[in-house]
Amino acid sequence: MKVHGDYYRDGYAHLEGLVPRPVAHEFLAQVKASLEESKVPLRGFMREGMMLKRPALEIYAYQHKPMLAFLWGLTPSMCELTQRELLPTYAYFRIYREGDVCWVHSDRFACEHSLSLTLAYSDSKPWPFEIGRDKLAQVRPVETTFQEDAFSAVEMEPGDAVLYQGVTYRHGRVQPNPNRWSAHLFMHWVDGKGPYREHAFDGKANREIVDFDLT
Numbered sequence: 001m002k003v004h005g006d007y008y009r010d011g012y013a014h015l016e017g018l019v020p021r022p023v024a025h026e027f028l029a030q031v032k033a034s035l036e037e038s039k040v041p042l043r044g045f046m047r048e049g050m051m052l053k054r055p056a057l058e059i060y061a062y063q064h065k066p067m068l069a070f071l072w073g074l075t076p077s078m079c080e081l082t083q084r085e086l087l088p089t090y091a092y093f094r095i096y097r098e099g100d101v102c103w104v105h106s107d108r109f110a111c112e113h114s115l116s117l118t119l120a121y122s123d124s125k126p127w128p129f130e131i132g133r134d135k136l137a138q139v140r141p142v143e144t145t146f147q148e149d150a151f152s153a154v155e156m157e158p159g160d161a162v163l164y165q166g167v168t169y170r171h172g173r174v175q176p177n178p179n180r181w182s183a184h185l186f187m188h189w190v191d192g193k194g195p196y197r198e199h200a201f202d203g204k205a206n207r208e209i210v211d212f213d214l215t
Contacts, residue, residue, distance in 0.1 A: 087200035111166035
């Protein structure tokens, strides 16, 4: 993996080759198999969102547990990259269609440290992830462009990711998707000692003592 950029200076870093391409491919294949086994038409997984131009196919980790393997498994690496004692919050998978955009927005507190991982493009055309260059002073509404704000665009190949501060930097994909479809995995963490720590495990951490009676 190669790290491009300064995470705390720029609000993001480009992680080239975070995941080997064969791993990204196999994960995507398993998601597709899981969808087919569910017997639910793909339109049944389409979700609307304030930042989406139109509904996109979305699956959350509680629906497909292997996502947690990525989220929890990558936590030590994300701790090293951020120099924070991170705890995972949630993860989801999304497929965008040709012409789709993701409007400019900032995220909820559970997304203090976020990762956008590109899994595949149907037509091998990189679709840039865009992020503002200035830290937010206050929450702003979802907008269709960055307006007059400066922003950076990061092109990713399958297996590449962008680690970014989702709460304090606006981001999106305002250029239309040039592929017939593209597949992405989004993962989120909070600082276990920070102001948003109650969002760890998406606010559903098990507080009970774990015990096994093997007699």
